Amino acid sequence: MQALLCLALCCATVHAASILAVLPTNTKSHYAMYGRLIEALAINGHNITVITHFAMKNPLPNVDEINLAGTIPDLANNLTKQQSTFKPDTIRNLENIIKECVHACDVVSQHAEVKALVNSSKTFDLVIIEVFGSECFLPFGKRFDAPVVGLLSSVPLPWLNDQLGNPEETAYVPAYMMGYGQHMNLFQRFINTVAVIWAKAFYRNKSQIPSQIIADRLFGPGPRLESLAQNYSLVLSNSHFSINEVRPLVPALVEVGGLHLDTTQQLPKELRNLLDNADEGIIYWSFGSMSRIETIPYVQLTQIFAALSELPQTVLVKMNKKMLQGNLTVPDNIYAMDWIPQYKTLCHPNVKLFISHGGLLGTQEAVACSVPILMVPLYADQALNARAMSDRGVARIVTLRDSTTEIWRDALRQLLTNTRYKQKAIELRDKFLDRPLPPLETGIYWIEYVIRHRGAHHLRSPALDLTYAQYHLLDVAALIIAITATITYILHKLFRYLCTRCVRWCEKHTVIEKRLFIRNSSLFQCFLWLYKVKPN
Secondary structure (H helix, E strand, O other): HHHHHHHHHHOOOOOEEEEEEEEEOOOHHHHHHHHHHHHHHHHHOOOOEEEEEEEEEEEOOOOOEEEOEEEEEEEOOOOOOOOOOOOOHHHHHHHHHHHHHHHHHHHHOOOOOHHHHHOOOOOOOOOEHHHOOOOOHHHHHHHHHEEEEEEEOOOOOOHHHHHHHHOOOOOOOOOOOOOOOOOOHHHHHHHHHHHHHHHHHHHHHHHHHHHHHHHHHHHOOOOOOOHHHHHOOOOEEEOOOOOOOOOOOOOOOEOOOOOOOOOOOOOOOOHHHHHOOOOOOOOEEOOOOEEEEHHHHHHHHHHHHHHHHHHOOOOEEEOHHHHOOOOOOOOOOEEEEEOOHHHHOOOOEEEEEEEOOOOHHHHHHHHOOOOOOOEOOOOOOOOHHHHHHHOOOEEOOOOOOOHHHHHHHHHHHHHOHHHHHHHHHHHHHHHHOOOOOOOOHHHHHHHHHHHHOOOOOOOOHHHHHOHHHHHHHHHHHHHHHHHHHHHHHHHHHHHHHHHHOOOOOOOOHHHHHHHHHHHHHHHHHHHHHHHHHOOO
């Protein structure tokens, strides 16, 4: 027993590795996940060089940062902007995401320190790359002859499934941008399949092709990005089957949804007093770090405020009142703050409801704190997340486009008075948090697993070595058809031979035929006609 325990402990250790983390995202919510992982790896003793827009507040001595702050404006959506286009939201959203990611890739690739790193003599044991809308930094793995681990801030993307050989089950797994559930009708399954095919083609033309140009400019001519993308050692996905979709996963794709959950957050004194003294409870309203509540169109915001003003609860809002239009009246029960530690706030016992845009990280925080949600999806995968929460009975969905005071009043009343939503939220929390290891420890384990096993190439799916025809068994189907056709042809010839050569007719064949016709006239006539039986 001691020997087995010693062996287990030895296998769980890993030498201090040198890691390059390339995280060009300038979205604070995404970096909330990535930053926690980088910090944990550094605490574990690994030496890390990180390319990031968000510098550590308290840098660790074994972390070397290439600071990109200020090179790209912070992403923030102005909800007042009107879209004068006939394109569906799903298409427009994906176009915007890809455009922003390729632009970020282009800007970062021209950064002086990034260029110097490419031309340096440094060595790394592992390269960590953000997986999302561009692959232009994948050649870092080839440049330093190191395995590559991908970090994904969402559920698996359609093009990622192809890169990992992960099954694309469009019959029951909704596409990234589609607000479908897992039980789709015929029309929805058709649209879902078309959406996945279109997304892959769009990504190929609008991301991979321009990203290849950027990569060649930075690293010099080399392997194609689509080829490098099929050599991920591991991808950590910010998803979990309890709150997202149940889907098949290859070993190289590991779900770590909730990795960003930070139990060390502290509440400011002012906020703690507000939460502790809220006898009627608190409704917390935030649209995340990108979407500004202050920029909701005047008419809709007035209607929302009217519904909220009727509630006895205090409404805590992440909002800057100075940005509101001057003639807009803010209800007395609204308490606005510029910054709020969201996870700690949601887990306060007096918080009764979360009004959210449906971002995945905020959704995970609400689930972990068992808080019902009123979801107002705005962008990207938020409609997908909202549908998933609604299907699990913990949320109601409203949209800004169809927003009225009556719709908000009804949704708020249902969520605050129907105990079923709170009970479902508690059940979902228990499922989400019940794991062999916490998500952060899971992520650390698998990254160090890749280091221990020098790339862990055994995790790679054999599906990546198959052609399209082989993977979809088109060659097997062709072989089955050929064998079936051959057997049918041989049987046809054999029966015809037996009927024309071996059947002997006596002189009174007409009498026999008459009897057979009486027994089964139609069948016998068909038989004679098919095999052209003639009396000798």
